[in-house]
Amino acid sequence: MSIEKLTAYDFRNLAADTIELNDNINFIIGDNGSGKSSLLEAIFYLGHGKSFRTSQVENLVTHNKSKFIVSAKDDKGLQLGVAKDFATGLTEIKIAGEKHRQLSQLAINIAVQVITPESFKLFFGGPKQRRRFIDLGLFHVKHSFSDCWKEFSRILKQRNACLRNRSDVDTLDYWSQVFCEASVRVAKLRDEYIKELSLELQPWLELMLPSLAEGISISYSQGWNSKKTLSDVLLQNREREKKAGFSLYGAQKFDVKFLTGNVVIDNQLSRGQQKLFLLALTFAQAKLIEKVKRVKPILLIDDVGAELDLNSRTLLNNAINKLDCQVIITAIDKIAVEPLVPTDNNYKMFHVKHGQISAIGK
Structure with a gap:
């Protein structure tokens, strides 16, 4: 699968918004602390029911808020989402409009893998x-x-x-x-x-x-x-x-x-x-x-510039071209992702600042 639309409310420092992703490659550019890793974390939570950054789920909700929501619509129109209410302790899971009790049900419909500097x-x-x-x-x-x-x-x-x-x-x-x-x-x-x-x-x-x-x-x-x-x-x-x-x-x-x-x-x-x-x-x-x-996996790569020089990123680009799945990559600046930008322009690029996500023109 690939995520067509992603919506997050009160998740980390992300502004409440819906973004439309490319089914091939997406680049998320922003300074450290801007919210780009939080975007990957929201997608990961949809696939795993947990974070790849912390074991304390209460850290995922925006400061002074008591509930977060993450939902996605895939390329086949399937809607799935999860809401965590810390005031009531309740977790609500919906897949195609139907309520489910176990977070593991999400993983049946979405497979998410992540590579971070902590990998x-x-x-x-x-x-x-x-x-x-x-x-x-x-x-x-x-x-x-x-x-x-x-x-x-x-x-x-x-x-x-x-x-x-x-x-x-x-x-x-x-x-x-x-x-x-x-x-x-x-x-x-x-x-x-x-x-x-x-x-x-x-x-x-x-x-x-x-x-x-x-x-x-x-x-x-x-x-x-x-x-x-x-x-x-x-x-x-x-x-x-x-x-x-x-x-x-x-x-x-x-x-x-x-x-x-x-x-x-x-x-x-x-x-x-x-x-x-x-x-x-x-x-x-x-x-x-x-x-x-x-289910076709979604691959998240956080901070692609870390540890990889220009030649290594070129080798990575050759490999990405062989993949048949959605890839979402974060980096501090556009220079870090230049070797990865597809020549056929089949990609989207976003900038994140203070949790606000905006599309960047090609």
């Missing part, structure tokens, strides 16, 4: 960030993953309660058995997805990191020793887990590493090369989402 947490932020990235793609590409993960999470909670409460052996054995079965199902889906992602990644690496593409790979760790069954691992570590009070092994502990040769990428690549790798990885995931035809 380097994929390398430095521990496994949590990498797990989140992989599972986002899984949600859209492997349609059975959502139900598998919900069931796994329920079982994990029960098993952790058994360990924490020192349940009897039979009860712990039962929950350990179903936990192993659920872990294997989730791990299998992840393994399949990471193999697909690795294949899709190569052509994007050849576009953006041609001299390094051949040596880059993704290494997947399922959450327990792959040479042993999970049941054996749990049995051998039962006393450790009882002492910890939670499950130390299983699908919840998976991780991925991005390697060049046998060395993690962040120890070998410059910051600019790392950002190009992140872009290639995100583009690969976007194409996988597109291939399953569940």
Whole structure:
């Protein structure tokens, strides 16, 4: 999908307004603090029900206001939106005029991916960030993953309660058995997805990191020793887990590493090369989402000038031309996006100042 119209009321510092976006590429230009990242954040909230900048949702509402609204109309006329009222604590979700209770319903209709200067947490932020990235793609590409993960999470909670409460052996054995079965199902889906992602990644690496593409790979760790069954691992570590009070092994502990040769990428690549790798990885995931035809993704790139020199932005432009999805890019000035402007003029450019968004003529 692509967003045709975006409306925001009392979201961050954005002025209450509706903007009409291009279905191909949109450039958002403005100084730091002007509101350009808030625009991306509003779109991201529509797709995820949360921010990519803060875990405190109350920070998203305009100062001295108690409610924000974000809504969008896509290229097929579908209207979807979410309103968060902090006075009542209520969240209202509407899709095609119908009310929904779960924010996850939005993600069925809109897939949003974002790359920010903080995206380097994929390398430095521990496994949590990498797990989140992989599972986002899984949600859209492997349609059975959502139900598998919900069931796994329920079982994990029960098993952790058994360990924490020192349940009897039979009860712990039962929950350990179903936990192993659920872990294997989730791990299998992840393994399949990471193999697909690795294949899709190569052509994007050849576009953006041609001299390094051949040596880059993704290494997947399922959450327990792959040479042993999970049941054996749990049995051998039962006393450790009882002492910890939670499950130390299983699908919840998976991780991925991005390697060049046998060395993690962040120890070998410059910051600019790392950002190009992140872009290639995100583009690969976007194409996988597109291939399953569940929903075409929207790609958000915040502060494109950070870490990327002129040559890198030219390489990025070549890659964007291969994408078949809506792209929304922010930058401090027009100079930063000049290498990305399409020659066929199929784009829109906006300027943001003090939350006010205005179109810039071509």
